[in-house]
Amino acid sequence: MTGEPLLDVRDLKVSFRTEDGLVKAVDGVSLTLLAGETLGIVGESGSGKSVTMMSVMRLINDPNARFEGEVLYKGHDLMTLNPDQMRAIRGTGISMIFQDPMTSLNPVYRVGSQIAEQIRAHDHVSRQAARDRAIELLAAVGIPQAAERVDNYPHEFSGGMRQRVMIAMAVSCNPDILIADEPTTALDVTIQAQILKLLRKLRNDFGTAVVLITHDMGVVADLADRIAVMYAGRIVEQGTRREVFYDAQHPYTWGLLGSIARLDRPKPRRLAAIPGQPPSLLRLTRGCAFADRCAHRFDRCDEQPPLLDRVGGNHLDACHLEPKQKKELRETTIHPELIGNAE
Amino acid sequence: MTAAEAPSTPSAPSTPTNGNGDGELLLRAEHVTKYFPIRSGVLLQREVARVHAVDDVSLELRAGETLGLVGESGCGKSTLARCLARLHPLTSGSVVFEGQDISTLSRRELRPVRRELQMVFQDPYASLNPRKRVGEILSDPLRIHKRGNRDQVKRRVRELLELVGLSPEHINRYPHEFSGGQRQRIGVARALALHPKLIIADEPVSALDVSIRAQVINLLDDLQDELHLTYIFIAHDLGVVRHVSDRIAVMYLGKIVEVSPAEELYQRPIHPYTEALLSAVPIPDPDLSDRRTQIVLEGDVPSPIVPPSGCRFHPRCRYATKICAQQEPPLAEYGGGHLAACHHPLNLSLPAAPTAAAEPLPAVAGEAGEGEVPAEEAQ
Numbered sequence: 025m026t027g028e029p030l031l032d033v034r035d036l037k038v039s040f041r042t043e044d045g046l047v048k049a050v051d052g053v054s055l056t057l058l059a060g061e062t063l064g065i066v067g068e069s070g071s072g073k074s075v076t077m078m079s080v081m082r083l084i085n086d087p088n089a090r091f092e093g094e095v096l097y098k099g100h101d102l103m104t105l106n107p108d109q110m111r112a113i114r115g116t117g118i119s120m121i122f123q124d125p126m127t128s129l130n131p132v133y134r135v136g137s138q139i140a141e142q143i144r145a146h147d148h149v150s151r152q153a154a155r156d157r158a159i160e161l162l163a164a165v166g167i168p169q170a171a172e173r174v175d176n177y178p179h180e181f182s183g184g185m186r187q188r189v190m191i192a193m194a195v196s197c198n199p200d201i202l203i204a205d206e207p208t209t210a211l212d213v214t215i216q217a218q219i220l221k222l223l224r225k226l227r228n229d230f231g232t233a234v235v236l237i238t239h240d241m242g243v244v245a246d247l248a249d250r251i252a253v254m255y256a257g258r259i260v261e262q263g264t265r266r267e268v269f270y271d272a273q274h275p276y277t278w279g280l281l282g283s284i285a286r287l288d289r290p291k292p293r294r295l296a297a298i299p300g301q302p303p304s305l306l307r308l309t310r311g312c313a314f315a316d317r318c319a320h321r322f323d324r325c326d327e328q329p330p331l332l333d334r335v336g337g338n339h340l341d342a343c344h345l346e347p348k349q350k351k352e353l354r355e356t357t358i359h360p361e362l363i364g365n366a367e
Numbered sequence: 368m369t370a371a372e373a374p375s376t377p378s379a380p381s382t383p384t385n386g387n388g389d390g391e392l393l394l395r396a397e398h399v400t401k402y403f404p405i406r407s408g409v410l411l412q413r414e415v416a417r418v419h420a421v422d423d424v425s426l427e428l429r430a431g432e433t434l435g436l437v438g439e440s441g442c443g444k445s446t447l448a449r450c451l452a453r454l455h456p457l458t459s460g461s462v463v464f465e466g467q468d469i470s471t472l473s474r475r476e477l478r479p480v481r482r483e484l485q486m487v488f489q490d491p492y493a494s495l496n497p498r499k500r501v502g503e504i505l506s507d508p509l510r511i512h513k514r515g516n517r518d519q520v521k522r523r524v525r526e527l528l529e530l531v532g533l534s535p536e537h538i539n540r541y542p543h544e545f546s547g548g549q550r551q552r553i554g555v556a557r558a559l560a561l562h563p564k565l566i567i568a569d570e571p572v573s574a575l576d577v578s579i580r581a582q583v584i585n586l587l588d589d590l591q592d593e594l595h596l597t598y599i600f601i602a603h604d605l606g607v608v609r610h611v612s613d614r615i616a617v618m619y620l621g622k623i624v625e626v627s628p629a630e631e632l633y634q635r636p637i638h639p640y641t642e643a644l645l646s647a648v649p650i651p652d653p654d655l656s657d658r659r660t661q662i663v664l665e666g667d668v669p670s671p672i673v674p675p676s677g678c679r680f681h682p683r684c685r686y687a688t689k690i691c692a693q694q695e696p697p698l699a700e701y702g703g704g705h706l707a708a709c710h711h712p713l714n715l716s717l718p719a720a721p722t723a724a725a726e727p728l729p730a731v732a733g734e735a736g737e738g739e740v741p742a743e744e745a746q
Binding site (some may be wrong): 068069168182183184185212213214215216217218220221239240241242243245246265266269270279280281282283284285286287288291292294295296297298299301302 | 439440546548549576577578579580581582584585588603604605606607609610630633643644645646647648649650651652653654655656661663664665666667
């Protein structure tokens, strides 16, 4: 994986002025995405994973929001574009699908015309050509009898089919990057498997780079090439899929891995829950945001740990512990059998 | 939403039902059926169709065990739970709780049963009254059932808060001041207020973040040990269900298709639907995830208004043959309390699973050899 990154987010900061004070939703996030790559962003609600990507798309119009940092897409800083220029990039350059397909589709328009509308907004084609392309796209995302279903309304589709429509819409103008924000969270497991299979197929067939935002470690293990773990507005760990799963460096990642009730392992007597709750973004302390919930806290945690490459191979983490210490502590934190797979 | 927690009509407590020892039959559901009518017409509301939400479900529950109920949305698991708690009247069938048929009881007669049988709901935001303080939410059931004077009630509320890991100082706060995980703890505390025997938890952790989810699961686990509770645990997350359950029932379109001891279900699924469901769960382990071949079910769950003939799973089943469309398979026993309703049962050659095995599960990890299957157009 070499070459210019397609998307290069540099020290992005997003904060919102609220009645209670300044909410630092994203606090210095840097990310790169190469062409054709799938980047998974995991974290819990409020960790800033969606806000980061909504900011990349310039979809946050809140007058109380403040943005700092650069978002370079093919060398252009998206943060400085005017609305028209940005609109040209959305859809053809970067497109996005959301968690809830019912609220993302307009209930009073037929699905076909919603897809055609987007095609005609970017390409100068006839109504008929746009409609034909919509039918083609619906068939490509696995909607049976696409030629008839194109005239249905969103409510006539099931949740999984609606998400397929969203995906069809998102890829209608062959974007370089597809941002999928919790695309399967609202769906049943069997439907989730269908949608993930579809995303994989699109990625392989068209070489689309994908940013997959999710809270489900299982989903990123399945689909992502690289993973960024976010906590309280910052990236706390970033590495390849195998690095993050088999050689996790940050105690929060350990906690995430330990707290999943997994089917592929013998059942533990108790789940390794992370104690406490995520901190309020209003009152972030100067130090490590995870320190209050961390079992391995020590003096240095009062200063904010930078995201550094501490183990080599571009595997970044933001924890003051020595790599050697981490290796020992990790075994006691996550299930010991997880470590057996490392290497 | 709060009917089970806080029965709205106050009355004097009547004689409590006899206590059961561990392992004794606590609840038996027989041929429970719940259809929701679909009406049409302006003045004369004719019934034009029925949603077959729960169709002829029988199950037994023993004191002290946890029965997991899994299935996709719309399979009827929540409706079944509500029927068992008598929050819905049954269309037909019976529910016997502690030797008493509760399916025909009146509201008044149900009141003592409500004390023994409580529910915890999925959405901790919707199931707590936003205008009441935590103290009121927790003391309402006590006052309605006339459990002690003011001091005793207050003491019990503090006790409950501590029991679920909240601080007694939280007593004067409103629900919105709590996070999702804490709110769910309040929901659990409310269910525990009257010392119930059976708790029906309907997706109690689905709305919570992973790290918080584990906290609440551990809490439910501890409470079960401490208070000798019996649980019916509804969830769509198969990992969570495996973690908490002793036995698991799998539902599809209003029917129970398989019931089995928990570990056995994951190692030796007999029904093809169970197999597909297990295979669909993403595995948080890159290598295992790459190695396995998933069975991806095509299509959606059919409409429960006109369920398919014969076996309801046959239009999506890769093993389906002619008989599946014609004859409904009965729930048959395969030994060790493992029941399944299928004409083409799977994994029969595998030995029944020991209770705690360390091998990876066949349907999940070792799926090798089972090619990915295209849409099976079975008739």
